[in-house]
């Protein structure tokens with residue numbers, strides 16, 4: 001039985017990762033921050049996680065990425081075998097509105113956590129959720145682990161810093177510090193202001209007569225979309241690898257935002273052209289045209305490959321929204 005510490009446990013990936021480790025019989029600890037509402041939907045709505053909390057196999061600890069002493073205290077109390085660092089301000093457009101907070105939580109937060117690890121739990125394995133955003137308008141397609149970094153937004157710049165720190169702490173101090181260079185991954189638990197969840201939710205709500213229009217910034221950008229539980233499986237493999245390294249986790253396929261709309265509206269038998277409106281409020285100062293990842297290193301060295309294709313992903317997300325509207329299934 002391993003002791004697992006997860007930052008970002010209340011997020012999409014954190015909830016799937018927690019479920020996965022609990023299923024393996026591990027003890028999971030999560031960092032949560034103070035907020036005025038105690039409701040944590042992605043943890044509270046999942047019966048297995050509630051049961052694990054009651055049984056003492058899942059424990060939440062108050063800490064914040066901006067508070068070094070809180071991170072050291074949690075690390076000292078938990079004495080983890082593996083730390084998954086998933087927390088931080090992760091919305092690209094919002095990173096233009098909150099550049100300093102993004103740099104502090106996503107960039108410096110990683111530094112604080114690595115320092116806490118180095119001083120209190122240097123034998124623990126450390127995993128960072130890095131991102132395809134580090135490549136910006138990439139110099140090559142598909143992107144590999146050696147594609148040059150060229151960030152074009154404050155979030156990506158903070159993640160470049162965080163990824164460089166992981167590499168530095170691995171080399172300088174011999175820590176087991178590794179990273180997943182994660183391409184977009186989605187699920188019914190995705191945050192509501194990310195485009196796939198926004199589209200899936202709107203398609204379902206329009207089909208049920210609760211909404212008439214969907215406002216999006218642009219339909220043109222293409223992303224390499226995977227299913228979050230598949231990526232979480234890859235994250236576990238990276239953290240369990242014989243040696244610390246960085247791996248791309250991606251599907252290798254790319255689709256536009258418009259493709260996602262067409263596929264989602266088709267699930268409920270609707271024509272997106274009748275409902276989708278372009279809205280400048282959701283346009284970014286600069287945006288990546290296309291991402292496409294080459295996960296052959298993860299396939300070769302870790303035996304990882306995504307199981308869920310684009311059409312199945314879109315369908316399961318829309319079906320989940322319909323089920324939630326109809327009072328069935330989990331509502332993240």
Ligand code: NAP
Pocket residue numbers: 007008009010011012013014031032033063064065066085086087088089090105129130131132181182183184185186190191
């Ligand atoms: P998410 O759903 O937005 O969750 C973010 C988590 O970070 C939440 O638990 C949030 O807590 C926590 N957090 C934010 N600021 C914090 C702070 N100052 N102190 C403590 N906790 C804080 O993100 P996700 O989609 O699961 O992604 C997980 C990680 O993977 C992120 O680092 C993201 O950048 C990276 N990533 C994601 C994707 C993707 O497609 N999903 C792709 C590449 C990389 P609250 O619940 O309190 O807000």
Ligand code: GDD
Pocket residue numbers: 090091092093130131132133182183184185193194195196198215216217218219221222223257282284287288291
């Ligand atoms: N969110 C959002 N809302 N995006 C929109 C909208 C809209 O109304 N309209 C168009 N888009 C476009 C964005 O401009 C972007 O090109 C694309 O849809 C995807 O946007 P998001 O779903 O917000 O994801 P992202 O690609 O910017 O970032 C996500 O993936 C990264 C990995 O590549 C986040 O999860 C990041 O944290 C992650 O690192």
